[in-house]
Amino acid sequence: MPKSELVVPSAATPGASGCVVEVTPASAGWRYVGFQAYRLKPGERLESETGSDECCLVLLSGKADIRTSAQRWDDVGERMSVFEPKPPYSAYVPSGDRFGVEALTEVELAVCRAPGKGTYPARLIVPADVGVEIRGQGLTERIVRNILPEGEPADSLLVVEVYTPGGHWSSYPPHKHDEDRLPDESLLEETYYHRIEPAHGFAVQRVYTDDRSLDETITVRDGDVVLVPRGYHPVGAPAGYDVYYLNVMAGPVRTWKFHNDPDHEWIMQGWSRPVAAGGKNGGDSR
Numbered sequence: 001m002p003k004s005e006l007v008v009p010s011a012a013t014p015g016a017s018g019c020v021v022e023v024t025p026a027s028a029g030w031r032y033v034g035f036q037a038y039r040l041k042p043g044e045r046l047e048s049e050t051g052s053d054e055c056c057l058v059l060l061s062g063k064a065d066i067r068t069s070a071q072r073w074d075d076v077g078e079r080m081s082v083f084e085p086k087p088p089y090s091a092y093v094p095s096g097d098r099f100g101v102e103a104l105t106e107v108e109l110a111v112c113r114a115p116g117k118g119t120y121p122a123r124l125i126v127p128a129d130v131g132v133e134i135r136g137q138g139l140t141e142r143i144v145r146n147i148l149p150e151g152e153p154a155d156s157l158l159v160v161e162v163y164t165p166g167g168h169w170s171s172y173p174p175h176k177h178d179e180d181r182l183p184d185e186s187l188l189e190e191t192y193y194h195r196i197e198p199a200h201g202f203a204v205q206r207v208y209t210d211d212r213s214l215d216e217t218i219t220v221r222d223g224d225v226v227l228v229p230r231g232y233h234p235v236g237a238p239a240g241y242d243v244y245y246l247n248v249m250a251g252p253v254r255t256w257k258f259h260n261d262p263d264h265e266w267i268m269q270g271w272s273r274p275v276a277a278g279g280k281n282g283g284d285s286r
């Protein structure tokens with residue numbers, strides 16, 4: 001059976017630049033979100049221009065030196081796996097700038113892109129800046145880390161990561177954000193970069209619209225990117241397999257206003273409770 005057109009698998013071995021998976025607005029057939037994941041070995045470097053995009057470089061794991069045209073941050077990074085219970089270091093780089101990343105250890109790096117206006121200077125986002133939330137309850141409990149949420153400066157990018165323990169559901173109850181009808185709903189394209197522990201496992205993601213003109217239930221493998229151009233998009237982590245994903249969202253207005261599937265909204269009963277912000281050693285534990 002052909003794989004879903006919503007799935008962009010990672011390459012088994014990185015290309016010359018270290019890139020393992022890439023989504024551009026042209027490849028996705030949409031307007032705003034771009035995403036790349038890189039695997040760099042110690043001493044390897046990535047150099048790039050931001051062009052008309054602003055970028056959020058998320059150091060998913062490993063340590064690196066990061067620089068832009070005006071900034072240099074040395075020996076950045078703490079966690080060595082996305083499954084360590086602590087927020088990542090990230091760097092915001094505006095449009096019209098450039099960045100270089102030199103790996104000091106094995107590095108997994110996400111480059112999240114969306115249209116920029118050059119409004120804000122480059123900055124380092126440290127773990128203590130990352131708001132951590134435990135969302136859901138029982139089998140829907142998961143950890144949400146808000147890396148670049150709408151309360152923090154950026155022109156169009158929103159970036160968040162989610163840890164879903166095996167046996168749990170996240171992005172749940174199913175919600176969508178595909179209509180520009182503020183203040184009730186915002187239009188945001190979204191990518192999911194999935195990692196699975198242990199890596200031979202799988203996750204399940206359904207992407208569906210009210211009229212079911214889009215209705216796909218996807219088997220997600222470690223390293224897959226799932227595109228959410230529209231529709232509801234819940235994720236299930238099978239028992240025994242923890243699931244991590246990094247979300248990038250962008251659209252015409254930088255705000256996340258979602259609409260729950262009315263059929264399943266009853267499941268949610270005042271279950272979101274904030275915990276302390278990330279903290280140097282990460283504020284969350286599991």
Ligand SMILES: O=C(O)C[C@@H](O)[C@H](O)C(=O)CO
Pocket residue numbers: 135142144160162170171172177190233247258
């Ligand atoms: O609630 C979650 O588990 C995460 C989702 O909010 C996810 O970030 C998303 O779908 C954003 O639209």
